[in-house]
Amino acid sequence: MSDNYLRLVPYDPRWYPAQHAATAAVNAAHGLFPVAGHIAVEYEQGVTFFDAGANTESVHCPFCGSDIEEWWGDAMNQAAESRFEDLSVTTPCCHRPTSLNDLRYVWPAAFGVCALTVISPGVNSVSSEQLRTIEQAMGSPLKVIWQHL
Ligand SMILES: [Zn+2]
Structure with a gap:
């Protein structure tokens, strides 16, 4: 193994x-x-x-299920600048508030x-x-x- x-x-x-x-x-x-x-x-x-x-990495919106992988890369870079102190994001597809920690990671x-x-x-x-x-x-x-x- x-x-x-x-x-x-x-x-x-x-x-x-x-x-x-x-x-x-x-x-x-x-x-x-x-x-x-x-x-x-x-x-x-x-x-x-x-x-x-x-x-x-394959990432989907927790609300509508859209594939948000492309957007996610940028969102991660932005969050990394704050050393992940702030994980809050707004989904690009359906514009709802959530956290990077609550996205649907495949x-x-x-x-x-x-x-x-x-x-x-x-x-x-x-x-x-x-x-x-x-x-x-x-x-x-x-x-x-x-x-x-
Ligand atoms: Zn969505």
Whole structure:
């Protein structure tokens, strides 16, 4: 099996767990993925975009479903200038307010200041029960991002 990264990113892009909760979540993940190469909560310097990896950006409007990939590139560049402090955008298609974090990424992606990262978890999917176990330890709902390298 090739190297997969599983990243679990808190729903709130600015939320991060206390040390004990991060440790509990890592321990829970070790129990669920006993063959994983490495498991840790990684903290970023600021809000970071976690995506599925190369050539996988396909982005749709959460309201009307339009393909907004072209617009999205510019919107990302603009948000990057504020180091992703401000994720609010207005969709180009139907002109509705939303967040870059709430667009429909065909390959799931999320913004966050931290991620629970599992390198080579030994599985290709996470069940909702497994996810709930880690969420309870961490203390936040989590988005599941797979990076295939
Ligand atoms: Zn739209």
